[in-house]
Amino acid sequence: AQKITQTQPGMFVQEKEAVTLDCTYDTSDPSYGLFWYKQPSSGEMIFLIYQGSYDQQNATEGRYSLNFQKARKSANLVISASQLGDSAMYFCAMREVQRNTGNQFYFGTGTSLTVIP
Amino acid sequence: KAGVTQTPRYLIKTRGQQVTLSCSPISGHRSVSWYQQTPGQGLQFLFEYFSETQRNKGNFPGRFSGRQFSNSRSEMNVSTLELGDSALYLCASSSGQTSYEQYFGPGTRLTVT
Numbered sequence: 602a603q604k605i606t607q608t609q610p611g612m613f614v615q616e617k618e619a620v621t622l623d624c625t626y627d628t629s630d631p632s633y634g635l636f637w638y639k640q641p642s643s644g645e646m647i648f649l650i651y652q653g654s655y656d657q658q659n660a661t662e663g664r665y666s667l668n669f670q671k672a673r674k675s676a677n678l679v680i681s682a683s684q685l686g687d688s689a690m691y692f693c694a695m696r697e698v699q700r701n702t703g704n705q706f707y708f709g710t711g712t713s714l715t716v717i718p
Numbered sequence: 719k720a721g722v723t724q725t726p727r728y729l730i731k732t733r734g735q736q737v738t739l740s741c742s743p744i745s746g747h748r749s750v751s752w753y754q755q756t757p758g759q760g761l762q763f764l765f766e767y768f769s770e771t772q773r774n775k776g777n778f779p780g781r782f783s784g785r786q787f788s789n790s791r792s793e794m795n796v797s798t799l800e801l802g803d804s805a806l807y808l809c810a811s812s813s814g815q816t817s818y819e820q821y822f823g824p825g826t827r828l829t830v831t
Contacts, residue, residue, distance in 0.1 A: 636819065644806060646822035692761065704774055706751065706820075708761035 602627050605693050607709035614683045615717050621668070622678040622712045624693030630654075634696040635676040637667065640711070641689040649691075652676060683716045690714075720745065722811050722823035730829045736797040739826045743790050743811030749773075750792040751820060752784060755806040764807075767792050796828075804830045 606625045614620035626635065637649040652660045652667045660667040668677040680687055693709040723742045731737050743750050752764040763776035767786035784794045790811075796803055806827050810820035 634819075638822070643824070644827075645824045646808060646810070648819055648821055651819045694761075704766060705776070706753075706763045706766075708753075708763075710760050 603709075604628065604697075604707035605695055605709035607693055607712050609712045610710075611713045611715070613715050613717055614680075614687075616685060617682055619679060619681045620683055620714065622680070622691050622693075622714065624676045624678065624709060626674050626676060626693075626695050628674075628695065628697050630697040632698055635667070635669070636694040636696070637665070637676075637678045638692045638694060639687075639689045640692060646692070650678070680714075685716050685718060688714060688716045722809060722821055724807075724809050724823040724826050726826060727824065728827050728829075730831065731799050732831050733799055733801060735799050736795065737799060737828060739794045739807055739809075739828075741792045741794070741809030741811075741823060743792070743809075744821055747811040747813050747821075748790055749812040749820075750786055750790065751810045751812070752792070752794050753808040753810065754778075755808060755825070756804075761808070764794070799830045801830050804828060 604627050633654045635652045639647045639649055650660050650662045650665045650667050652669045659669050664681045666679045690711045690713050692711045695707050696704055725740045749768045751766040753761050755761045764778055765775040765784055766773045770786045781797045786792045806825045808822050808825045810822045812820045
């Protein structure tokens, strides 16, 4: 089974509108972390937001918020007031701790977001 | 604070050769992770080093190896290169505490011909 699933290969959003990028995950580890990264065409991965499995509140960082629904194992990224510079690939990732091998990181296949003027 | 740096940025090698990539983490970060990114397989975790010790490893053959020095700088080595090793190799650094949020370098684009 895929550890991280991103079902939207591509998304379009009008400038200044909000957009939600979907992410579901699969783990039996009670302690895990969820991340979102942005990768512009330049190739560098930019950390956006983090949510710990024990965090009670949804994480927020400026225009980014993470809609964490633990029972559904979903960690959707919400970008408010989209800007042209938000056009990029977005990756959802998970860190889980495995008994013998320590931290393992898994990435989804990404969602390509295009912001339309 | 300087970000994560990777050298070289671009590399062309031929099959059978070996290659060494370098990564300097953010100052104060003790954890360095390596990833391979390809269009077909996406981002795959190679290994993580923390305080000069390999802490965990992804599912890659033994041709892929790494090490970390006392100043936290890390190198990744790939021996007996294959065409399928062509990829963007990303290094990420982390303080190694709590959230383990990782900060990535610009990557090294390796082309194997």
